[in-house]
């Protein structure tokens with residue numbers, strides 16, 4: 001931290017140097033930092049703050065730093081403090097004194113805010129693409145296997161027979177909302193802070209809108225203090241990520257359950273399964289367990305970002321340097337998790353016969369009898385009571401619903417032809433109400449999601 005210390009007699013202590021460096025996380029946004037600097041230099045040239053040849057030298061130097069970084073030749077060190085100082089140091093080594101002109105009309109405060117927004121825009125585009133991919137994977141599974149009959153659960157107890165597509169699309173709609181949330185969050189990330197300076201603006205005749213345009217931002221952050229102090233767009237992104245991974249963790253939890261011997265609904269691909277170091281028979285669902293587990297990390301990231309700005313006075317405070325680690329972690333973890341879930345859904349095998357195996361005669365058809373009684377005019381509550389009593393009798397006698405006799409049906413107030421209601425597929429297909437589990441409703445939703 002040798003530079004920017006002309007007013008001090010002593011250097012910072014080694015402990016302080018280590019403690020204060022943000023370089024390790026900053027290294028993830030070298031490209032963004034160079035891009036922002038180039039746009040700033042161009043704009044300074046266009047408004048006449050810098051001469052054309054000065055701009056050329058700066059752009060050449062920045063370009064070179066980019067290639068050096070890719071080649072592993074530009075290696076920032078802890079003494080650079082952060083990526084902005086590292087680039088400035090290297091730039092001055094390469095182009096000489098004119099390197100120091102690049103920092104006209106900007107501050108590291110608006111630089112870091114700009115870099116992070118550029119970083120976020122690129123990653124949010126990728127996250128959005130990944131979420132699209134996951135919706136597509138779920139829709140594709142629905143198209144290929146959606147007619148498989150299965151128990152629909154509430155309280156993890158069998159409730160009513162449904163089609164697998166109904167279950168898969170319930171997940172798909174949640175992911176669809178995640179992609180909408182990403183789009184909304186992106187709109188608030190998409191504004192340029194560059195040229196805000198430390199927080200008060202600058203007396204130089206800069207053109208912030210032009211810099212924003214060069215960087216591909218949709219607009220500028222209107223207030224210079226807000227530009228360097230705001231972190232709510234990061235919190236919003238982390239919140240969007242936290243909700244998205246929550247959805248993934250629900251799918252993951254089901255897949256852990258479904259891949260167990262007790263359910264055996266699915267067989268996860270070898271690619272997403274690991275063995276045990278002691279139990280030779282094991283095929284552990286580690287991939288989905290990790291998706292579920294990483295959710296906790298993303299929640300932690302969100303909490304860190306919220307706590308970081310709680311009670312923080314305007315405007316930039318060095319605390320804010322702690323924003324990148326949780327933010328980058330939340331976003332990359334979410335992208336990785338979504339991408340892995342696409343692979344998992346696309347490759348797992350479904351055991352159709354297992355989904356359906358125990359549905360014949362299953363008590364989960366009891367609602368059909370109650371609905372049929374309600375159709376005869378009996379109040380649904382009364383029908384519910386009558387069927388519940390019958391179900392208790394059957395359970396006591398260890399009988400399944402398909403052993404119901406004509407006499408028992410008649411005792412209930414129904415007729416022998418009502419036995420047809422006890423076919424689980426017919427029960428699912430009868431649910432043609434909007435959003436119901438019938439295949440016609442599933443097809444309608446596929447079209448909407450596509």
Ligand code: ARG
Pocket residue numbers: 022081082108109112318320321322
């Ligand atoms: N490394 C700092 C950060 O990442 C850059 C801004 C430092 N500004 C300052 N006035 N010390 O937030």
